[in-house]
Amino acid sequence: MLKIYGSMLCPDCVACCAELTEAKVEFEFCDFAQNLVHLKEFLKLRDSSACFDEIRASGKIGIPCIVRGDGSVTLDWKEFLT
Numbered sequence: 001m002l003k004i005y006g007s008m009l010c011p012d013c014v015a016c017c018a019e020l021t022e023a024k025v026e027f028e029f030c031d032f033a034q035n036l037v038h039l040k041e042f043l044k045l046r047d048s049s050a051c052f053d054e055i056r057a058s059g060k061i062g063i064p065c066i067v068r069g070d071g072s073v074t075l076d077w078k079e080f081l082t
Contacts, residue, residue, distance in 0.1 A: 001026045001027060001028060001069060002020070002025065002026065002027040002028070002066055002067065002068060002069070002080065003027070003028050003030060003066070003067040004016065004017070004020075004027050004028070004029050004030065004064050004065065004066050004067075004077075005030045005032060005038060005041065005042040005045070005063060005064065005065040005067070006029070006030075006031065006032070006063035006064040006065065007031055007032060007033040007063065008031055008033070009033055010061075010063055010064070012063065012064060013029075013063055013064045016064040016066075016077040017029055017064075019077065019078075019081060020077060020080060020081070023080070023081050025080050025081070027066075030042070042063075042065060045065060045067070045073055046062055046065070049073045051073050051074060051075060052073075052075075055075070062075060064077060066080075
């Protein structure tokens with residue numbers, strides 16, 4: 001199952017959840033605006049994953065952040081819609 005870090009204040013996160021739900025993709029949404037434990041988990045991923053290199057350099061946040069079942073991280077939820 002996918003684990004998605006983000007915030008429902010973010011339009012991209014809202015769209016991600018809606019599209020994955022419509023495609024019947026199972027996921028757990030970890031809203032870090034509601035839970036600081038989720039924020040800590042997200043920041044640890046963001047600080048250590050190479051997929052965030054460009055995001056960090058540009059000063060962006062990098063959400064939604066999707067963690068696959070194998071622990072790998074992506075920022076592209078569209079890959080799960082096929």
